[in-house]
Structure formats: C-alpha cells, structure tokens
Amino acid sequence: MLKVIINDDDRLFRQGLFLLLQTLFPDQKVTMRPDVNTATVAGADIIVLTLRSGEALICHPELFHRKHSLIMGLEERAAPDAGAPLPLCLSDILFIHRQESTADVSRKISHRWSLIQGEIPARAREMPRQRLLNCYGCPHRWLSQQQHRIAALLYRGASVDAIARELGVSDKTVCAHKHLIMSKFNLRSNFELLSFLRLLQARLTGACR
Structure with a gap:
C-alpha cells in the first residue's frame, strides 16, 4: 500500500x-x-x-x-x-x-x-x-526581533509612518526592514508579503497545518 x-x-x-x-x-x-x-x-x-x-x-x-x-x-x-x-x-x-x-x-x-x-x-x-532528529544548525530563515515587531504591525495594517512613530525609528528604517523581510523570504510584492505574514500568524495560532 x-x-x-x-x-x-x-x-x-x-x-x-x-x-x-x-x-x-x-x-x-x-x-x-x-x-x-x-x-x-x-x-x-x-x-x-x-x-x-x-x-x-x-x-x-x-x-x-x-x-x-x-x-x-x-x-x-x-x-x-x-x-x-x-x-x-x-x-x-x-x-x-x-x-x-x-x-x-x-x-x-x-x-x-x-x-x-x-x-x-x-x-x-x-x-x-x-x-x-536534531534541528541545530538548520538553515531555515526567521525574523529578527525588530523585523518581528515591524511585521506584526504591517500585518495589522499599520502604515510606515505609524510604525515608525510607535517604534521610535525613522521611516527609512521601517522601509529598510520591510525590504529585508521581503528579500529574506523571496517575496516580490506587498500582496505576497501580507499573505506570508498571514501564514506565519496562522502557524503561531495553530490554524495552519
């Protein structure tokens, strides 16, 4: 079988x-x-x-x-x-x-x-x-703490300006981290970015596979 x-x-x-x-x-x-x-x-x-x-x-x-x-x-x-x-x-x-x-x-x-x-x-x-049996050294990709904060706010629909004010950083810093996230996970558009963030959220809540 x-x-x-x-x-x-x-x-x-x-x-x-x-x-x-x-x-x-x-x-x-x-x-x-x-x-x-x-x-x-x-x-x-x-x-x-x-x-x-x-x-x-x-x-x-x-x-x-x-x-x-x-x-x-x-x-x-x-x-x-x-x-x-x-x-x-x-x-x-x-x-x-x-x-x-x-x-x-x-x-x-x-x-x-x-x-x-x-x-x-x-x-x-x-x-x-x-x-x-041992995931130590696995090359899977993850978000840094700052990228995680920015990603969470992007997922909630916050603008770059709003994220910058909340985190106390410049707009350029937020845009740079957003670009790094997209580059790290081979995302080509804002739509793919938001879809990916929804996927991560679903995994965190146990709703995805």
Missing part, C-alpha cells in the same frame, strides 16, 4: 494528482489523505505540499517525524533562491510547478522515487531520518 498526502486547496487538482500517482504505481494500492500532522506524516510514503511564497524557507515542524519519503512542493512560480540552502525538513524536496506538463511531472516523480528506493534498504526506510 502506498500512503499519500496531498495538501492542496484545489479539490480537482488533488484528484488529478492522485490519479496520476495511481497510474505511476499500478502494482500498489494508493490511498490519499489531505491533512498534514504528526500521525499522517509518520506513515506517508509520498507527501505533496502546496508552498506559498516564502513558505519553503521556514521551519516545518509537522515534518519532523517523516520517514524517508518522497516529498514534493507545489509552487506557482520558480523555487525560491535557487542554490540557497533549504530547511533540513525540506532539503530533499522535489519542486513541481503547476504549469508543468503531466509527462514532465511523471518523469520527475518516477526518477526521484527510483533514487529513493535505491538509496536506503527497505528496513531503514521505515526509520525516521537521523539528520532530522
């Missing part, structure tokens, strides 16, 4: 990808779940995550206990900061872009799956990966 998690809001896309996986693995019974949590991740053979802007660069504690599974990241645009280190939990991720053809996606999945099967004996594949 092949246990698959496909975490995506588009029901038709989930079903289409599920049917593709059934085609790629005709000798196995493929089961699908949409939810990502400790229990489902620990037993999943394939994990498909929709990664919004900036999300591939932050910590994903829900993946802490995953086994040597195939993990795929669905993105609307190119992978962030090509060549930059990703968090340990996503270091072996296979990025898939929604505009890719079915044939290209199939080839990428088949190739990565064959590599995974050849890397580690079956017994070892059932063991949690040791390199994920």
Whole structure:
C-alpha cells in the first residue's frame, strides 16, 4: 500500500494528482489523505505540499517525524533562491510547478522515487531520518526581533509612518526592514508579503497545518 498526502486547496487538482500517482504505481494500492500532522506524516510514503511564497524557507515542524519519503512542493512560480540552502525538513524536496506538463511531472516523480528506493534498504526506510532528529544548525530563515515587531504591525495594517512613530525609528528604517523581510523570504510584492505574514500568524495560532 502506498500512503499519500496531498495538501492542496484545489479539490480537482488533488484528484488529478492522485490519479496520476495511481497510474505511476499500478502494482500498489494508493490511498490519499489531505491533512498534514504528526500521525499522517509518520506513515506517508509520498507527501505533496502546496508552498506559498516564502513558505519553503521556514521551519516545518509537522515534518519532523517523516520517514524517508518522497516529498514534493507545489509552487506557482520558480523555487525560491535557487542554490540557497533549504530547511533540513525540506532539503530533499522535489519542486513541481503547476504549469508543468503531466509527462514532465511523471518523469520527475518516477526518477526521484527510483533514487529513493535505491538509496536506503527497505528496513531503514521505515526509520525516521537521523539528520532530522536534531534541528541545530538548520538553515531555515526567521525574523529578527525588530523585523518581528515591524511585521506584526504591517500585518495589522499599520502604515510606515505609524510604525515608525510607535517604534521610535525613522521611516527609512521601517522601509529598510520591510525590504529585508521581503528579500529574506523571496517575496516580490506587498500582496505576497501580507499573505506570508498571514501564514506565519496562522502557524503561531495553530490554524495552519
């Protein structure tokens, strides 16, 4: 049995990808779940995550206990900061872009799956990966204290002037920190910035994955 998690809001896309996986693995019974949590991740053979802007660069504690599974990241645009280190939990991720053809996606999945099967004996594949048991030194990105304060105020809809007055800094300082936040997480617009801040807020409140 092949246990698959496909975490995506588009029901038709989930079903289409599920049917593709059934085609790629005709000798196995493929089961699908949409939810990502400790229990489902620990037993999943394939994990498909929709990664919004900036999300591939932050910590994903829900993946802490995953086994040597195939993990795929669905993105609307190119992978962030090509060549930059990703968090340990996503270091072996296979990025898939929604505009890719079915044939290209199939080839990428088949190739990565064959590599995974050849890397580690079956017994070892059932063991949690040791390199994920210690997050010390993980290159995931985070906000500094000042960036966190500014991000929180931006999330609440405060203007640059209002943030500068509240924190006792200049407008230029606020703009510089805002630019650093966007650059750090590969965000290209104010819309992407606010969407990313909503994502962080949802994670803090436990409302997101």
